[in-house]
Amino acid sequence: MQVRVANVSKNYAGMAALSDVSLTVGSGELVALLGPSGSGKTTLLRTIAGLESPDSGVVYFDDRDASESRIQDRGVGFVFQHYALFRHMRVMDNIAFGLRARRKSKPKDGDIKKRVMELLDLVQLSGLEKRFPSQLSGGQRQRVALARALAIEPRVLLLDEPFGALDARVRKDLRRWLREIHERTGHTTLFVTHDQEEALELADRVVVMNRGQIEQSATPDEIYDTPATPFVFSFIGESSVIPVTIGNGRATLDERVIDLEIGRLPDGPAQLFLRPEDVAMVTDGGPGIPGLVVSTRRIGGMRRVTMECGLARHRIEFDASAELAIQNSQRVQVRIVGGRVYGAGQEGYATEKLAASATADFKWARAEGWLDR
Amino acid sequence: MSTPAITAQPDGKPPRAKWRRRSVLPGFGLSLGYTIAYLSLIVLLPLAGLAISAASLGWNEFWAIAFDPRVSAALQLSFGAAMLAAVVNTVFGVLIAWVLVRYRFPGRRWLDAAVDLPFALPTAVAGIALATLYAPNGPFGAVLENVFGVKVGFSALGVVFALMFVGLPFVVRTVQPVLEEIDRETEEVSATLGAGRFRTVTRVILPAMFPAILTGFALSFARGVGEYGSVIFIANNLPFESEIAPLLIVIKLDEHNYAGATAIATIMLVIAFVMLFVINVLQAWSRKWFGHE
Numbered sequence: 001m002q003v004r005v006a007n008v009s010k011n012y013a014g015m016a017a018l019s020d021v022s023l024t025v026g027s028g029e030l031v032a033l034l035g036p037s038g039s040g041k042t043t044l045l046r047t048i049a050g051l052e053s054p055d056s057g058v059v060y061f062d063d064r065d066a067s068e069s070r071i072q073d074r075g076v077g078f079v080f081q082h083y084a085l086f087r088h089m090r091v092m093d094n095i096a097f098g099l100r101a102r103r104k105s106k107p108k109d110g111d112i113k114k115r116v117m118e119l120l121d122l123v124q125l126s127g128l129e130k131r132f133p134s135q136l137s138g139g140q141r142q143r144v145a146l147a148r149a150l151a152i153e154p155r156v157l158l159l160d161e162p163f164g165a166l167d168a169r170v171r172k173d174l175r176r177w178l179r180e181i182h183e184r185t186g187h188t189t190l191f192v193t194h195d196q197e198e199a200l201e202l203a204d205r206v207v208v209m210n211r212g213q214i215e216q217s218a219t220p221d222e223i224y225d226t227p228a229t230p231f232v233f234s235f236i237g238e239s240s241v242i243p244v245t246i247g248n249g250r251a252t253l254d255e256r257v258i259d260l261e262i263g264r265l266p267d268g269p270a271q272l273f274l275r276p277e278d279v280a281m282v283t284d285g286g287p288g289i290p291g292l293v294v295s296t297r298r299i300g301g302m303r304r305v306t307m308e309c310g311l312a313r314h315r316i317e318f319d320a321s322a323e324l325a326i327q328n329s330q331r332v333q334v335r336i337v338g339g340r341v342y343g344a345g346q347e348g349y350a351t352e353k354l355a356a357s358a359t360a361d362f363k364w365a366r367a368e369g370w371l372d373r
Numbered sequence: 374m375s376t377p378a379i380t381a382q383p384d385g386k387p388p389r390a391k392w393r394r395r396s397v398l399p400g401f402g403l404s405l406g407y408t409i410a411y412l413s414l415i416v417l418l419p420l421a422g423l424a425i426s427a428a429s430l431g432w433n434e435f436w437a438i439a440f441d442p443r444v445s446a447a448l449q450l451s452f453g454a455a456m457l458a459a460v461v462n463t464v465f466g467v468l469i470a471w472v473l474v475r476y477r478f479p480g481r482r483w484l485d486a487a488v489d490l491p492f493a494l495p496t497a498v499a500g501i502a503l504a505t506l507y508a509p510n511g512p513f514g515a516v517l518e519n520v521f522g523v524k525v526g527f528s529a530l531g532v533v534f535a536l537m538f539v540g541l542p543f544v545v546r547t548v549q550p551v552l553e554e555i556d557r558e559t560e561e562v563s564a565t566l567g568a569g570r571f572r573t574v575t576r577v578i579l580p581a582m583f584p585a586i587l588t589g590f591a592l593s594f595a596r597g598v599g600e601y602g603s604v605i606f607i608a609n610n611l612p613f614e615s616e617i618a619p620l621l622i623v624i625k626l627d628e629h630n631y632a633g634a635t636a637i638a639t640i641m642l643v644i645a646f647v648m649l650f651v652i653n654v655l656q657a658w659s660r661k662w663f664g665h666e
Contacts, residue, residue, distance in 0.1 A: 051561050071564045078565040084558035088580045097576075098566035145562075152566055 001062055001155040001188050002027050003048060008057030010043055017043040018054070019212045025156075025190060025205075030182050032203035033192045036235070040212040041192045042160055048190065049076045049158050061155060072101075077149030077187070081161040083141045085133040091144050092116050092129040098152035119147040122181065139170040146178075150185065159191035163198065175202050196236050200224065208232050230342045233273045240279070240316045242272040242309075246343055254311045258289070262341055270343035276304065278338035279318035288333030291316065296326050307332055420642065427639040430632050438636040443612050444621060448637075450529060451618040452644060455597030458536035462593045466544025467586060473545070474552045488545045491538055500606030503535055507607060527609035532617060535603040540593035547589035551582050584659050591652040598645055 003025040010018040018040045025031050033041040046052040048059055050071040059066045066074055086094050095116045099107055107115070120126050123143040133141055142162060149157060162178070163171040179202055182189055193199050199206045200220040207217045208231070216228040227233035234241065244251045244258065247267045251260045260272070282288035291307035294315070298304075302319040305326055309316060318334060320326060427435065438444060473485050491499065507514040507526035514526045525531050555578060563573040579586075601619040608615035618641055625634035 049565060051565075072567045072569060074565070076565050078562060080558045080562065082556075082558065084556065084562045086559065086563075086577055086581075088583075097563070097568070101563075101566055101568040101572055103567075148562075148566065 002060075003156055003188060003190070004060040005044070005048065006058045006060065008044070008047060008054040008059065010040075010047060010052060010054050016212045018047070020057070021212070021214055022057075023207060023214060023217065025188060027188055028186045030179070030189045030202065030204045031191075032199035032206045033190060033209060034194070034196060034199040034206050034235075035209035036194060038211075039209040041194075041209045043212075044209070045158050045160055045190060045192050048156070049078050050074050051078070075152065075155040077152060077154030077157045079142070079145045079149050079157075079159040079162050081164045083133070083138075083145045083165075085141055085145055085148075087133050089132075090129065091120070091125065091131050091133070091136070094133070094144055095119055095147045095151050097148060102152075115151065119151055122150070122184075123147045124177075137170075138166050139174060142166065142174065146181070150181075150187075154187060157187040157189040159189070161192050161194070163195075164193070171198070178202065200236070208235060210235070227273075227340065230271055230273060233340060233342075237275055238317060240274045240276075240314070242274070242314045242316065244270050244272050244341070246270050246341075251341065253314075258336070260336065260341065262343075265341060265343040268344050270341050272336075272339060272341050274316060274318075274336065274339040276317050276319045278336060279316055279334050280337050281305070281318065281320045281324070282333040282335050283324070286333075286335070288335045289316075290331060290333050293326055293328055293330045293332055295328065298322065305332070307334070423635060423638055423642065426631075426635045430636055434632070435636050435639075438633050439640050443616075444618075444637055444640075446613045447616050447618040447621045448640065448644070450532060450616065451598055451641070452648075454529065454532040454536055454617070455540075455594050455600075458533050458540055458597050459590050459594035461533075461537050462540045462544045463586060463590045466541055466589060466593070467548050467582070469541075470545045470548040470552050474549060488542050490542075491540075492542050496539060496600065496602030497606065499538055500535060500603035503531070503538060503603060504606040507531060507534060526607060527615070529608070529615045531607040531609075532604050532615060535607045536597035536600055539600050539603055540596045543592035543596055544586075544589035547592060548582060548585050551585035552578075555581055584656055587652060587656050587659060591649060591656075594652075595645065595649065598641065 003023075005021060005023040008018055008021045009016065021040070021044060023044075033044060035041045043052060047054050048066075050059075050066060050069075053067065061074070086097065089097070092113075096112050099112045099115060116129065117126070120129055123146060125140060125143055125147070128136065128140065133144065136144065142165075146159075146162070159178075163174050166174065175198060191202070200223065203220065205217065206220055206223050208215045208223065210231045216223060216232045218226075218228075223232065223236055227236060230241075233239055242253060244253050244260075245268070246252075246262055246265050249262065251258050251262050251270065251272070258272075262270075289309055291309035293305055293307050295306045296303050299319070301322055303322045303324070303326060304317060305320050306315055306317050308314065316334065326332070430438075469488065473481065473488075504526060505511050507517070509515065509518055509524070509526060511526060514524075517523045517525050523530065525534055559577060559581075560573055563577045568576065599619065601617070601623075604617050605620055608617070610616050610620055618637055622634045622637050625631075625637065
C-alpha cells in the first residue's frame with residue numbers, strides 16, 4: 001500500500017514539530033526517517049499511524065484520507081522503542097492480541113494459534129510462547145513486539161527507533177533480520193532512527209529530517225554522494241567545514257584564493273564541506289593548503305589527522321597512511337580532491353561537487369605567514 | 374587482653390557465617406536483628422498477650438462468648454460492612470486514581486491532596502461530620518430519607534458510609550503509582566492492534582493493575598474492620614442492628630468483663646488473619662498469573 005503525506009504541519013505549544021512536510025512512500029518500500037532528536041521524525045511516524053492528528057495537511061493510504069478511519073481500523077502495525085509489550089500476557093497472548101480484538105471476521109481459536117506459531121517461527125522465538133515479557137531479553141522482546149504488529153497483517157508497518165534500546169551487537173543482528181523479514185513479507189515499512197549507519201544499511205530510501213522539515217529524500221548512495229543540503233552532508237558521515245567567499249568566479253579563504261572549480265555558484269559566502277577522504281596530504285612538495293597538526297589517532301589501517309588552517313583555525317580532518325609519522329604541531333600541506341561547496345541559491349542551496357583534480361594553489365601561503373601566529 | 378585482629382586468622386580469611394555473603398549494603402546483621410526485635414515488641418508481643426489471655430478462658434466459655442447472638446451480629450456487621458465498603462472503595466478509588474493520573478485539569482493538585490484527608494483527619498472528627506450530614510435531619514440524610522426512603526445516619530448503612538470514608542485513600546494511594554507506570558504506549562499499541570477503548574481498559578490496563586487493586590482492597594478492608602472512632606458517631610450503636618465488634622469490646626471492658634473482651638478480640642484477630650491470608654494468596658497467584666515476577 002502506498003502512503004502519501006501531503007503538506008502536514010503539527011505544532012506543540014508553539015513549536016513547529018512538522019512544518020509542511022510532504023512525502024510519498026511506495027508500496028513495499030522500506031524507508032528510514034533519519035534525523036537528530038527533535039527533528040520531527042517520530043512525530044511524522046505517529047501522524048502516519050494516527051496517534052497524532054496533524055494541525056493541517058492530510059495523510060493518504062493509497063488514495064483514501066486515512067483520518068477518515070479510526071486508529072483501530074487503519075491497519076498500521078506500530079513498534080515502539082521500548083517494546084510496549086503487555087507484561088501481564090504471555091508471548092503467545094501478546095501476539096494473538098490483535099487477532100482476538102478483531103470484531104469483523106474474528107478468526108477461530110485454532111487459526112489464531114496456528115498464526116501465532118507461524119509468527120513465532122518467523123521471528124525465531126519458537127518455544128518461548130509461554131514466557132512472560134519479563135523473562136525475555138531486550139532483543140527477544142522487540143521481536144515479540146514485531147510479531148505482534150505483523151499478526152494483524154498491517155497495511156503499513158511503522159517502527160519508532162526499533163533498535164534504539166538494544167546493545168550494538170543485538171542491534172546489528174536485528175537489523176539484518178528485519179531486512180530479511182521485510183523481503184519476505186513485503187510490507188510497506190517506515191522506521192525512525194537517529195543512527196545513520198542503521199538508516200543507510202537497512203533502507204531502500206532515506207528521508208533526512210531536520211527541524212520539522214525534510215532535508216532530502218533519496219537512496220542511501222545518493223544521500224552519501226550528493227547530499228542536497230549542508231545539514232545532510234554534516235549529519236551523514238564525518239565532515240569538516242570551511243567557510244569560503246565566492247567572488248569573481250573564485251573561492252577565497254581569508255582573502256586568499258583556493259583553486260576550486262566552483263562552476264555556477266553565485267557570489268557571496270559559501271561553505272566548503274569535506275569528508276576525510278576528500279583531503280589528501282601533500283607529500284611530494286607540491287602546492288597545498290598549509291596547516292598545523294593538532295591531533296592524530298589510529299583508525300584501522302589509517303591515521304586520522306586533524307589540522308588547523310586559516311586565521312580562524314578551521315579544523316580539517318583527513319586520513320594519512322599509518323606509516324607516516326605525523327606528530328602534533330607538525331606543519332603539513334593538504335590538497336582537496338573532492339567534497340562539496342554549498343552557496344546561497346535561489347531556492348535553498350546551490351551546490352557544486354568538487355572534481356578530484358581541484359587543487360589549492362597556496363604557493364604564497366608560506367610567505368604570508370599563516371602558520372607563524 | 375587484646376582481641377586478635379580479624380585479618381590475622383590462620384587461613385587469612387575473616388571469620389564469617391556461611392549464610393552471610395559479602396554485600397555492598399552493610400549492616401545486614403544489625404538491621405535484621407533490629408527488624409525482628411522491633412516487630413516482636415510492637416506487633417507480635419501484644420498479639421501473643423491477647424492469645425494467652427484468651428487461652429485462660431477455657432474452650433467452653435470461649436465458644437459461649439463467640440456464639441453469643443449479639444457478638445455474632447456485631448462481628449457480622451463489622452466484617453460485612455468493611456467488605457462492602459472496601460468493594461465500593463475499590464471501584465471508586467480506582468476511578469479517582471485514574472482521573473488524577475490521566476487527566477490534567479485545574480485544581481488537580483488540590484483534589485490529589487484532598488484524597489489524603491481521611492488519613493489525616495481524626496476519625497472522631499470524621500464521624501461527627503458524617504453524622505451531621507447523614508442524620509435524619511441533616512442536609513443529606515433528610516433528602517435520602519424523604520426522597521429515596523433510605524436511612525443512612527444511625528443505621529447499619531451509616532457504618533458502611535463511615536468505613537468508605539476512612540478506607541478510600543488506601544485504594545487511591547496504592548493504585549495511583551502503578552497506574553502512573555503503565556505508559557501511554559501500551560494503550561497506543563492496543564489501539565493500533567484494533568482494540569477499542571473498552572477492550573483496552575479491560576484487557577490491558579485493569580489486568581496490569583490487578584495486584585495493586587487487590588492490595589488497595591485489602592488495606593481498605595483491614596482499615597474498615599479496625600475502625601472505631603468514626604463509626605460510633607454515625608451509627609446509633611443498637612445491638613443486633615448497628616453495633617460493631619470493636620464497640621462491643623469497649624462495652625465489655627467498661628463492664629470489667631476482660632475475658633469477654635479478649636475473646637471477641639481473639640475472634641476478630643483470627644478472622645482478620647484468615648482473610649488477609651486469603652487475599653495474600655490471591656495476590657501471589659495473580660502476580661504469577663499476570664507475570665509480574
